Amino acid sequence: MVSLVVNGTAHEIEADLDTPLLYVLRDELGLHGAKYGCGLGQCGACTVMVGDQAVLSCVTPLVALAGKRVTTVEGLGTIEAPGPMQAAFIAEQAAQCGYCIPGMMMRAQALLQRDPDVSDAAIRAHMEPNLCRRGTHMRIVAAIRRAAGEMRTRGAQAAATRAG
Template identity: 75%
Template sequence: MAVTLTVNGTTRQVDADPETPLLYVLRDHLELNGAKYGCGIGQCGACTVMVGNEAVLSCVTPVLLLEGRSITTVEGLGTLEKPGPLQQAFIEEQAAQCGYCIPGMMMRAQALLQADPAVDEAAIRAHLEPNLCRCGTHMRIIKAVMRAGELMRQKSQSGGAS
C-alpha cells in the first residue's frame, strides 16, 4: 500500500505496509540512515525523530499514523556545508564519541529547543533522559544543547540572518 509522508520538507510516496515502523521506512525506503535501530522497543531513543514539534520513537510508530504530518530527521537539521545550530554546537563541543545515540539525542534536543531555546541544564537533563548514551558523553551533549540554545537565541535576535 502506498503511504504519503512529508520528510524533511519533501513529500514522498512509499510502498509499505501501513503497520511498518517509521524507522524501517526511513532507513530502507528513503535511505535516511540518521535514525538508528537500537532496541526496537522504544526504550533507548536511538531512533528518535520529530513528528511536527514532538520527539517520537520511530521504531514503535507505524507509518499509518503519519499521513499528512511533518517528519524531521537529523538529516533535515542542516548540511555538511551549512550545519544547523544544534549540529554546529555538537561539532563545537565534540559531543559525539561513537555517534550511535547522537541523532536521537539531537532530535529530542531539537524538539526541546524549538519550544524554548532558553531552557536551563535541569530541563535539558530531564528532556534527554529517555535517550541512552553508552559512551558516557552526557556532559558534552548537555553542553552542546545549551550552546545550541544560545546560537538559536542569537539567530532569533538578529532576525534569522546567518
C-alpha cells in the same frame, strides 16, 4: 499508500501501514541518521521529530503519520552547512561512537524549538529517554546549551530583520 513530508520533501510511501517509521526512513528513503538500537522504544537512537515532537521511530507505525511532517537529523543541516544543533555537537565534541547522537540531536531540537531558554534541569529531564553508553552526557548538555544560545541569537536577528 501514505503521504508524508520528510525533511521538507513530499513522499508517497507504499508500505504496510504497521511498518515502523524507522524502516521507511532507512529502507525506503535512504536516510540512515536514525539508528536501530533496541527496537522497543527504550534507547532513543531512532528519535526523529514529527511536527515539533520527538518520537521514537522504531515504534511509530506509518499509519500514524499520514499527512505529517517528519524531520530527521539529515534535515537539520548538511556537512557543508551544519545547523545550529549539529554545529554545537561538533564544537562541544559531544560524540564518542556517534550511535546515539542523531537521536540526541533530534530530541534536543524538539525541546529547543519549543523553548530555547530552557534550564539545565529541564534539558536533563527531557533528554532522559535517550541513552548514551559512552559517557558524553556532560558534553551533550553543553552542546544543547550552545545550540540554545545560537537559536536565541538567530531568533533575535530574524526578529530585528522583520522589524526593519
